[in-house]
Amino acid sequence: MVTVTVWNEYRHEKESEEVADVYPDGIHEVIADGLRDAGYEVNTATLDEPEHGLTEAVLDETDVLTWWGHKAHDEVSDEIAARVVERVRDGMGLLVLHSGHYSKPFKRLMGTSCSLKWREAGEKERVWTVEPSHPITDGLPESFEVPRAEMYGEHFDIPAPDELVFTSWFEGGEVFRSGCCYTRGKGRIFYFRPGHETYPIYEQDEIRTVLDNAVEWAAPGDGPDPFYGNADPLEDLD
Amino acid sequence: MVTVTVWNEYRHEKESEEVADVYPDGIHEVIADGLRDAGYEVNTATLDEPEHGLTEAVLDETDVLTWWGHKAHDEVSDEIAARVVERVRDGMGLLVLHSGHYSKPFKRLMGTSCSLKWREAGEKERVWTVEPSHPITDGLPESFEVPRAEMYGEHFDIPAPDELVFTSWFEGGEVFRSGCCYTRGKGRIFYFRPGHETYPIYEQDEIRTVLDNAVEWAAPGDGPDPFYGNADPLEDLD
């Protein structure tokens, strides 16, 4: 069975009544509930726990890590960020959600600034599938609306995705590559744009379906562990 | 359960004693046996059957089609080739094996000449994994040898693969992109180089593992069926 650790910064919910109204137990609990309903083994971890809840022991048991952070990216220690990056390279799946685009692990894995345009106006987003053959689209309609969303707009400063699954339309006139797949080492990474602390986006059916599918897609496989370093020849040299 | 149709030209085996010694019941039976052992529902079809064994009814029941052809590509009717192409676009998986690079369905799906260098000298091939995160590499070592192989060498005139999984080394000095993933419409395509009529390559464990994994990877998903054509606006137009 695939084991998921749902990580959340978990600050907005404790500091803002508006956010607490939407996510009273924290965004992580809503995401975790959705994944539990899909049959995954799910644990949660948050910034203010020791080692941000991401001890070696926790990561040993984690197949896929989901990451939500926004206002405290800098408080994630370099050591834990490096630990997450290392785990991804070793095969752990990583789902980076919404404002997690600016998190330390994602920026280090991408090698770019991960900058974008943004606007908080509660506008409409429409998410279009551009790769209907991709397993992350299983069970989805070809497009769906997020009624009230924070806008993220291009240019999104990321490496060209290995697979571009979704592109968003925004009421205010922007577009955004909102579902992006990457491989780094043996690990698979999926960035998914929708999701905000003041809108109940993680309770929306289509969003839950995407996260369910993405966990399955990102779960570690059983490919070879390459040898790196000084290697003897496999053929006779002249 | 995933249903596979193993298609074979099935001419060499009937015309050459050397080939019949290696594949007495046809290459398709050896491939089919391997896939049955992996738990798939497997049927076979061959060129000289009516409609080449690929009737609409057969394809209705086919999740993944594997294709082996070599000396009679031109005898595949344009109609059946078009039918296969259409099915792939609609979601059927396609595994194109070895000399199938020159088959009508593959060339039409690629849009290139699919030309390459070749040599029959029974030389050694070593298949290297270049994408160990890919599910088609599950259970494989990071490289494996095919003791006696027909050489295929670059330049291989294909579109740049969506995912390059394997690259082969040849004793005679060539390299080859030997495991290539593509998406066309809703269908997934995997080209796999090893396999020849005069060598028992399809009985080799690593080759069987690749084919088992590739069938699972290429099996149709449940993504959206996009609407194409004249579309009403989803938003009010000024």
Added chain:
Amino acid sequence: MVTVTVWNEYRHEKESEEVADVYPDGIHEVIADGLRDAGYEVNTATLDEPEHGLTEAVLDETDVLTWWGHKAHDEVSDEIAARVVERVRDGMGLLVLHSGHYSKPFKRLMGTSCSLKWREAGEKERVWTVEPSHPITDGLPESFEVPRAEMYGEHFDIPAPDELVFTSWFEGGEVFRSGCCYTRGKGRIFYFRPGHETYPIYEQDEIRTVLDNAVEWAAPGDGPDPFYGNADPLEDLD
């Protein structure tokens, strides 16, 4: 100097007063004028000329071919379509414009249906650059508007582009991958969405800049001509 052949179906202009008002000498002349201003050597060719104006002699002198067609794709002979495809594989650049997505050469080079959503409502399109490092974006703003456009919407049934340069936003709620780069054989292909027979889109500055840049990008290089066929070993075989 790069030589461009601007091909146009050239039927709408002769049959519709509305179109003739916008493009009195044909769409090809407006496109050709823009490219001439950029310093290219430019000729034109149209459907109703012998061999559709695309004789072997013409193509011998063509570095980059631009293609505009809409209502008469089926009247392009299979032979000439095959000739164009062959030339692209041999290194000729190809710019496929707007409704050319359904042309024979483009469909054969892509291997997909090239289907899409469409709507003629004179709505606003905004073209966003998603790859500002790409030479086709030289001199452009990060987005620009096409005031009145035919809508093309996803899903666009194409292979995932080798490079995705532009994505369009439409007033009616759709998005579209509107600038797509491909390589087929030695030839480079650029699909560019904007452009319609009833709007003066090819007179718009940003559109002209894109076409100028795309011609330069698609012009043939001087890479190796690979040998295909039976090859002697480069190393001693055991």
Added chain:
Amino acid sequence: MVTVTVWNEYRHEKESEEVADVYPDGIHEVIADGLRDAGYEVNTATLDEPEHGLTEAVLDETDVLTWWGHKAHDEVSDEIAARVVERVRDGMGLLVLHSGHYSKPFKRLMGTSCSLKWREAGEKERVWTVEPSHPITDGLPESFEVPRAEMYGEHFDIPAPDELVFTSWFEGGEVFRSGCCYTRGKGRIFYFRPGHETYPIYEQDEIRTVLDNAVEWAAPGDGPDPFYGNADPLEDLD
């Protein structure tokens, strides 16, 4: 005119007689000579200069930076490495040569370990073109030999290249993706494998041709400078 800064660690040459025999003035001077012959404006910079010779003023004048390092990657300061990364994202081209795969700038731009197999046995390498449409292959044969090379073998732990231009064959039985193109922000990056401190590889004609072409390919363009941050809507919001 394109201005190139050729950076070299420049330690082997001062510490090893064997290396000094091959590159008496340093590897950088041989690389620089080749690029000067191609008509570029070329300067050099080395590790032991103040700020490693990569001051803001020097980088202001640099269109393309080439990077050769091997034994002292750790002595490159984090600050200068970050400065180089930032410049690449802002559009400066970067050519990473041979053992530069383990340099700080390259690892940060890739987000992976950049590990590989290696062996110093003076064996033969054969570099094959796998993308003959790419401008970096202009003027090259479809393959060429490096008579005596250090072996680098797969798995090379890099993100899948945006464009894979070359793949190497090694006498000892390995293959390697030896010419890899990437985009990060507005900058273009080319990794090129051949080149070693004890072999006169940078004096070989084909190698010089590759570097000349790669500089031209990586030189900054004139694409848009995207705005990042809080953006006003371009359309009226309901």
